[in-house]
Amino acid sequence: MIEKAYRIYPLKNELVETMTDDDRKDPIISLSKLHLTLGTKASKVNILNGIDLTITKGETVSILGPSGSGKTSLMLVIAGLEHASGGTIMVAGQFLENLSEDDLAIFRRDLIGIVFQSFHLVPTMSALENVAVPLEFAGLEDAFERAQQELTAVGLESRAAHYPSELSGGEQQRVALARALAPRPKILLADEPTGNLDSETGRRIVDLMFERAAERDTTLLLITHDESLADRCSRILQLRDGIIAFDSAPAKRVAE
Numbered sequence: 457m458i459e460k461a462y463r464i465y466p467l468k469n470e471l472v473e474t475m476t477d478d479d480r481k482d483p484i485i486s487l488s489k490l491h492l493t494l495g496t497k498a499s500k501v502n503i504l505n506g507i508d509l510t511i512t513k514g515e516t517v518s519i520l521g522p523s524g525s526g527k528t529s530l531m532l533v534i535a536g537l538e539h540a541s542g543g544t545i546m547v548a549g550q551f552l553e554n555l556s557e558d559d560l561a562i563f564r565r566d567l568i569g570i571v572f573q574s575f576h577l578v579p580t581m582s583a584l585e586n587v588a589v590p591l592e593f594a595g596l597e598d599a600f601e602r603a604q605q606e607l608t609a610v611g612l613e614s615r616a617a618h619y620p621s622e623l624s625g626g627e628q629q630r631v632a633l634a635r636a637l638a639p640r641p642k643i644l645l646a647d648e649p650t651g652n653l654d655s656e657t658g659r660r661i662v663d664l665m666f667e668r669a670a671e672r673d674t675t676l677l678l679i680t681h682d683e684s685l686a687d688r689c690s691r692i693l694q695l696r697d698g699i700i701a702f703d704s705a706p707a708k709r710v711a712e
């Protein structure tokens with residue numbers, strides 16, 4: 457599904473922006489009565505069951521919840537990779553239900569970075585090529601230069617020519633992070649990015665993620681089973697059975 461993000465569209469120039477305090481109050485993700493039902497008629501599964509959620513620019517939000525509670529599904533809907541069955545989804549000023557598949561691909565390319573638990577690097581490409589791909593597809597002439605800078609920012613400048621199979625799990629995840637951040641997305645979605653790493657390596661990946669996100673005012677959604685990682689976010693959400701069972705944002709606190 458992710459390959460859809462890698463279509464070639466005209467160049468988008470304005471990649472770096474500075475935010476004012478007023479910008480930070482603006483909602484960047486706004487979900488209303490979001491429902492997601494998947495499966496065939498005979499075996500329908502209600503996955504998301506009425507999610508109301510507003511996230512403002514620059515917030516760092518962790519999403520906790522038991523296996524099967526809908527965390528990944530929620531992330532896929534926000535990325536426009538899964539179509540909601542009901543409700544409205546506004547992400548970075550776009551109402552996703554109004555966008556065609558082509559528009560959704562542009563939306564992801566320009567606005568969304570995604571990091572998965574299992575890295576999803578292209579095995580036949582070097583670290584540098586993996587990071588450069590989305591930049592090339594965005595039409596940037598200095599894609600490789602920028603990719604090298606992104607690798608340097610995650611401490612992998614000396615590994616640029618290595619293939620994923622020659623890298624440790626932590627190094628592969630750093631390449632994946634560099635790739636996700638290289639196009640300067642407004643929103644970084646990370647689905648258990650430390651799930652395949654030892655706790656020390658995982659902590660370092662998350663440090664990098666927070667540093668880069670803070671430098672660039674990127675809104676961060678971090679799905680994790682690790683409560684100590686979740687605590688590092690400015691806001692904690694708990695999903696249960698496809699609803700938000702807990703939201704640490706004071707005005708929205710839901711009784712346990």
Ligand SMILES: Nc1ncnc2c1ncn2[C@@H]1O[C@H](COP(=O)(O)OP(=O)(O)OP(=O)(O)O)[C@@H](O)[C@H]1O
Pocket residue numbers: 494495501503521522523524525526527528529530
């Ligand atoms: N394509 C699909 N068709 C039917 N059911 C699905 C589909 N994809 C996911 N589900 C179901 O939706 C529910 C939520 O799945 P999801 O992957 O969002 O959970 P999760 O909270 O990310 O879990 P985990 O912590 O194990 O990753 C699960 O019960 C899953 O079996």
Ligand SMILES: [Mg+2]
Pocket residue numbers: 527528529647
């Ligand atoms: Mg999941």
